[in-house]
Amino acid sequence: MFEKLFLFIGKTFALFVPIFFVIVLSQFIVLGFAAKGVAAGIAGTSSVAITTGAYIASKRKG
Secondary structure, eight states: OHHHHHHHHHHHHHHHHHHHHHHHHHHHHHHHHHHHHHHHHHHHHHHHHHHHHHHHHHHHHO
8 A cells, every 4th residue: 555655656756856847947047037137128228328328418518
């Protein structure tokens, strides 16, 4: 009785561990890309703001 139960648990575990691992890994990858995207967005926005500010400043001087 218990041997069958342990075998079943073992097989189920062997199935679920890789799936769980892949899910967790994909979540980390997605989060990593999201963080990179946010960082790139912030960098892009600040660079646009800096260039716009510089352009306005140069126009004011002239």
